[in-house]
Amino acid sequence: xxxxxxxxxxxxxxSAFGVVVSRNVVHSALFMSVSFLGVAGFFVMLNAPALAxxxxxxxxxxxxxxxxxxxxxxxxxxxxxxxxxxNRQFWASLVxxxxxxxxxxxxxxIEDWGDTKSGAGSTSVRDLGRNLLGVGQAPEIFSLxxxxxxxxxxxxxxxxxxxxxxxAGAGEDSQVAERVES
Amino acid sequence: xxxxxxxxxxxLNAEIPLEFYLVVGAIMFAIGAWGALIRRNAVVVxxxxxxxxxxxxxxxxxxxxxxxxxxxxxxxxAILVIAIAAAEIAVGLAIVLAVFRSRRxxxxxxxxxxxx
Numbered sequence: 001x002x003x004x005x006x007x008x009x010x011x012x013x014x015s016a017f018g019v020v021v022s023r024n025v026v027h028s029a030l031f032m033s034v035s036f037l038g039v040a041g042f043f044v045m046l047n048a049p050a051l052a053x054x055x056x057x058x059x060x061x062x063x064x065x066x067x068x069x070x071x072x073x074x075x076x077x078x079x080x081x082x083x084x085x086x087n088r089q090f091w092a093s094l095v096x097x098x099x100x101x102x103x104x105x106x107x108x109x110i111e112d113w114g115d116t117k118s119g120a121g122s123t124s125v126r127d128l129g130r131n132l133l134g135v136g137q138a139p140e141i142f143s144l145x146x147x148x149x150x151x152x153x154x155x156x157x158x159x160x161x162x163x164x165x166x167x168a169g170a171g172e173d174s175q176v177a178e179r180v181e182s
Numbered sequence: 183x184x185x186x187x188x189x190x191x192x193x194l195n196a197e198i199p200l201e202f203y204l205v206v207g208a209i210m211f212a213i214g215a216w217g218a219l220i221r222r223n224a225v226v227v228x229x230x231x232x233x234x235x236x237x238x239x240x241x242x243x244x245x246x247x248x249x250x251x252x253x254x255x256x257x258x259x260a261i262l263v264i265a266i267a268a269a270e271i272a273v274g275l276a277i278v279l280a281v282f283r284s285r286r287x288x289x290x291x292x293x294x295x296x297x298x
Contacts, residue, residue: 005198009206016210016233020217025225032229035210039236042203046247048257058264063232063271070225070275074282086220087291093219101212108204113249116200121246122254131258142258149265156269164276166283 004045012038023085025071033064047123203244210237224278224288228271235267 011034018031036059043052122128130136134143183191214233221227239260246256282288 001198002194002196005202009202012206013209013213016213019226019229019233020213020221025223028226028229032232035233036236039240042206042240043243045198046203046243048243048247048260051243051257051260054261054264058268059232059236063268066271066275067225067229070228070278073279074225074288075223085222085226087222090220093216096219097212097216100215101209104208104211105205108208109201113200115250116248117250118197118248120248120250121252121256123247127254128257128261131253131255132261137253138255138258142255145262149262152269153265156272160272160276163273164279 001045004041008038008041008045011035012042025075026068029064029067029071032067033060036060036064047119047121048128050125050128200244200248203248204241207237207241207244210234210240222289222291224281224290224293225275227290228274228278232267232271235263239263 015031015035015038019028019035022028022031036055040052040055040060043049043055127136131138132142132146134140134146211234214230214237217230217233218227221230242256242260242263244256246252246254246260278288281293285293287293
């Protein structure tokens with residue numbers, strides 16, 4: 001257990017660091033997917049295999065592909081210098097982030113969580129589904145949250161199409177055409 | 183089996199305390215916050231926000247597995263968080279694309295007015 005935990009923790013944290021400091025944006029996206037894969041491994045260790053499958057399908061699959069498409073549409077070639085990717089608040093934000101991390105880590109370490117034991121919660125997919133629909137032991141708010149999430153996903157899909165749609169005459173093509181002509 | 187070997191096997195099979203997962207989540211959250219603060223590229227800022235969301239998901243699932251009175255609800259919250267994060271990334275990248283069309287840049291330091 002401790003070997004798997006150490007391996008996954010190293011994988012997650014090193015690739016999270018790689019996302020921040022990598023000069024190539026595509027490398028950042030690939031580091032991010034490795035980090036998500038490590039989190040999926042943590043979910044397996046935490047007796048949530050269904051959630052690990054969701055994590056691999058949605059994050060490692062879909063979100064990484066969407067972000068890679070975003071990079072393809074918007075990025076210029078790789079930058080050479082480190083200073084061009086990082087703004088002037090480097091040291092101040094390092095202090096802030098270290099402060100946040102140390103504060104939260106110390107708080108969760110000294111807090112008394114009571115009688116904790118791995119595998120104490122329910123682990124079956126059946127209970128997960130019942131929880132998500134707010135039936136049985138689960139709080140009823142989950143049924144509302146489930147419906148709101150589905151409406152939100154529909155709204156997000158429609159909004160993504162509307163926002164990124166190319167306006168007639170004002171799009172990229174006309175600008176490119178102007179540049180070619182001039 | 184000699185006692186040293188038995189000790190080593192016990193160490194390897196020992197249960198991991200809840201705090202370890204929470205500390206990993208806290209460090210991952212801090213790295214994501216750091217990246218979201220310092221990077222100039224809007225797409226990388228989105229990636230760092232996703233890292234922070236995943237760190238919180240990890241903490242939720244750890245609580246759901248370790249606390250007996252949690253009743254496995256953290257996992258359900260984690261699924262809702264994943265759905266909302268997917269919606270956020272879709273709309274966010276669409277906005278980045280629209281900004282890139284009008285400004286020819288995704289540098290968040292240069293994008294300081296809302297009307298194109």
